[in-house]
Amino acid sequence: MEKFISLISSLRWQDIVDIGLVSYILFRFYVLFRGTNAFRVLIGMTILWFFQQVAVSMGLIVTSWVVQGVVALGAFIIIVIFRNEIRSVLQASHLKTILWDVSPKTVITTIEIIVQSVYEMAARKCGALIVIPGKDDVDEMIQPGIPWKGEISKEMISSIFWPDNPVHDGAAIIQGDQIVQVAAILPLSRRDDLPTYYGTRHRAALGLAESTDSLVIAVSEERGDMVVALDGKLMIVRQKRKLEQILQEHMGVASKKGRELIKERLMIAAAAVFSVIFITGVWFSVSRGGDTLVTFQSPVVYMNRDPAMEIVKTSVNTVSLELEGSGALIKSIKPDQVQVKLDMSNSKMGPNSVTITRESISLPPGIVLKDVKPAVVEVDLDVLIKKELPVQIDWVGKLPDNFILTEAKIEPKTIEIIGGKRILETISTIYTEKVPLNNLDVKGTITANLALTPASLKIAPNSKEKVTIKYLTRVRNQ
Amino acid sequence: MYHRTLFTLFLSTILVSALPLSVQSQSDTGGNTETSGGNIALVQAVMCEDIQDQLPQNPTTVFSIERRKAICFTTFDPVPQKTVIYHHWFHRERPSAKIQLTIKPPRWSTYSSIQFREEDLGPWRVEITDSQGQIFQVLRFSITE
Numbered sequence: 324m325e326k327f328i329s330l331i332s333s334l335r336w337q338d339i340v341d342i343g344l345v346s347y348i349l350f351r352f353y354v355l356f357r358g359t360n361a362f363r364v365l366i367g368m369t370i371l372w373f374f375q376q377v378a379v380s381m382g383l384i385v386t387s388w389v390v391q392g393v394v395a396l397g398a399f400i401i402i403v404i405f406r407n408e409i410r411s412v413l414q415a416s417h418l419k420t421i422l423w424d425v426s427p428k429t430v431i432t433t434i435e436i437i438v439q440s441v442y443e444m445a446a447r448k449c450g451a452l453i454v455i456p457g458k459d460d461v462d463e464m465i466q467p468g469i470p471w472k473g474e475i476s477k478e479m480i481s482s483i484f485w486p487d488n489p490v491h492d493g494a495a496i497i498q499g500d501q502i503v504q505v506a507a508i509l510p511l512s513r514r515d516d517l518p519t520y521y522g523t524r525h526r527a528a529l530g531l532a533e534s535t536d537s538l539v540i541a542v543s544e545e546r547g548d549m550v551v552a553l554d555g556k557l558m559i560v561r562q563k564r565k566l567e568q569i570l571q572e573h574m575g576v577a578s579k580k581g582r583e584l585i586k587e588r589l590m591i592a593a594a595a596v597f598s599v600i601f602i603t604g605v606w607f608s609v610s611r612g613g614d615t616l617v618t619f620q621s622p623v624v625y626m627n628r629d630p631a632m633e634i635v636k637t638s639v640n641t642v643s644l645e646l647e648g649s650g651a652l653i654k655s656i657k658p659d660q661v662q663v664k665l666d667m668s669n670s671k672m673g674p675n676s677v678t679i680t681r682e683s684i685s686l687p688p689g690i691v692l693k694d695v696k697p698a699v700v701e702v703d704l705d706v707l708i709k710k711e712l713p714v715q716i717d718w719v720g721k722l723p724d725n726f727i728l729t730e731a732k733i734e735p736k737t738i739e740i741i742g743g744k745r746i747l748e749t750i751s752t753i754y755t756e757k758v759p760l761n762n763l764d765v766k767g768t769i770t771a772n773l774a775l776t777p778a779s780l781k782i783a784p785n786s787k788e789k790v791t792i793k794y795l796t797r798v799r800n801q
Numbered sequence: 802m803y804h805r806t807l808f809t810l811f812l813s814t815i816l817v818s819a820l821p822l823s824v825q826s827q828s829d830t831g832g833n834t835e836t837s838g839g840n841i842a843l844v845q846a847v848m849c850e851d852i853q854d855q856l857p858q859n860p861t862t863v864f865s866i867e868r869r870k871a872i873c874f875t876t877f878d879p880v881p882q883k884t885v886i887y888h889h890w891f892h893r894e895r896p897s898a899k900i901q902l903t904i905k906p907p908r909w910s911t912y913s914s915i916q917f918r919e920e921d922l923g924p925w926r927v928e929i930t931d932s933q934g935q936i937f938q939v940l941r942f943s944i945t946e
Binding site: 751 | 859861862865922923924926939945
């Protein structure tokens with residue numbers, strides 16, 4: 324219990340945000356994709372993933388490999404096979420719907436498919452005639468068309484009424500979530516008070532509505548408007564919401580919806596709670612579970628030192644950090660996430676002892692510092708000064724036995740050097756890099772770089788970085 | 802003129818940095834190069850391989866370690882009174898030897914030398930100073946393979 328309390332009390336506000344954010348993302352996935360096949364497959368994949376984790380923890384090597392392969396392949400398959408479903412969910416929803424709306428209407432129902440289809444066809448001025456029978460049997464009133472028996476979808480409705488489709492002139496009969504017949508011929512209305520712009524399609528719609536309790540939707544290909552025929556009347560419906568309402572009333576969905584709504588809301592609440600519990604569990608298992616210790620070498624960065632001073636010497640360049648965290652987090656540590664920054668603002672010239680505190684170490688979230696070695700760093704600071712120093716050639720190699728170097732003039736003779744005062748006080752000469760004697764002619768000119776030791780020394784901006792050497796050799800007097 | 806100079810040779814062995822160092826001084830040589838301060842003046846300072854007939858032989862700034870020694874030859878003119886000067890030998894910044902040499906009026910030549918060891922490879926310098934430590938001249942040379 325104490326461990327649990329300490330675990331909870333160790334939570335930072337960032338951790339709460341972390342859990343909340345990921346829980347909400349999971350919850351939104353449920354809200355957006357529930358009821359789709361992709362969601363069911365996704366649940367299957369999640370179960371497989373858990374199975375793989377169990378297999379790994381039990382040491383079932385081959386099983387875990389196989390399940391891992393299936394999961395990896397499955398993720399790819401979900402995207403490929405259900406790409407249309409995923410697209411339709413995302414396309415059908417506004418940003419608000421994706422991020423916030425928990426209305427059960429996010430699942431595309433038969434009514435929504437019909438509504439969306441007819442308005443899309445109306446916009447394209449693609450004529451259509453759709454019959455949604457009521458309680459009356461319509462088979463006696465219509466001339467049967469072609470049996471279809473296809474699950475309703477927007478694409479199917481569009482293709483049936485596509486102008487080049489041989490069955491596009493007849494009516495499509497919808498029962499439940501199926502298109503049962505296409506190219507059906509409806510009885511024409513005999514009324515003579517219809518406006519002249521209503522053609523055969525509208526008369527057919529009205530004809531069936533007069534003789535049965537069917538609802539018939541007619542989309543005009545001339546004007547692109549949408550007309551509903553019901554109870555012997557024709558009405559133009561311009562708003563999707565209105566058509567949806569008419570269809571719900573006609574199909575008797577409205578009364579059933581109240582109960583479904585409560586059930587739906589309970590499901591959503593359960594999904595929200597499950598998301599939080601699940602992600603909290605995953606978060607604790609990733610960030611707190613399975614403690615792993617690792618020793619990490621991190622370079623030390625010295626900050627905020629007086630610009631007039633420079634670091635001459637440090638006891639260490641890297642420190643050894645003993646870090647603790649879950650295996651997953653420890654493995655994912657990148658070198659730039661671990662930094663040791665020592666504040667030198669209070670340091671003075673000469674030797675300084677700087678203690679490495681927890682505040683001077685930045686670690687990725689979820690990683691705990693157990694120990695630092697060494698805990699104290701010795702830093703030697705010095706004031707920067709300029710000093711003019713003579714340059715000397717550092718000859719190496721060998722001249723031919725009978726030759727001697729009689730002259731070696733160096734230009735410039737002196738170089739201005741910037742460095743720590745205490746260092747420069749001990750230095751009276753700047754040497755060139757090693758200049759080989761082996762390749763010298765009798766006389767000549769060569770250039771050489773300067774070798775600055777220690778490396779903290781710098782050549783002043785107004786001084787040359789190279790020197791020119793004019794030399795002369797001659798045969799030795801025996 | 803050189804034949805009329807007074808030549809005195811002191812030979813001593815000085816242990817510096819665990820190496821035997823032979824120091825010799827020589828009297829009066831001519832020359833007119835000036836580098837000094839005070840009453841005495843350094844008129845010649847040169848690194849050489851040998852001394853023959855009171856003169857530096859094969860002046861150079863590079864000594865092969867196979868030749869085993871380097872000599873710093875100096876001449877002072879005038880020398881108003883008997884005094885001492887120093888040859889400070891440095892291997893890079895590390896002092897290697899400080900050799901006291903006596904000089905006498907009216908002019909005097911003197912020299913000191915070191916014998917090489919394997920670890921002596923690298924750049925060297927000799928600071929020629931008076932008894933108060935004032936530098937007359939710095940000679941630079943290298944010991945190579």
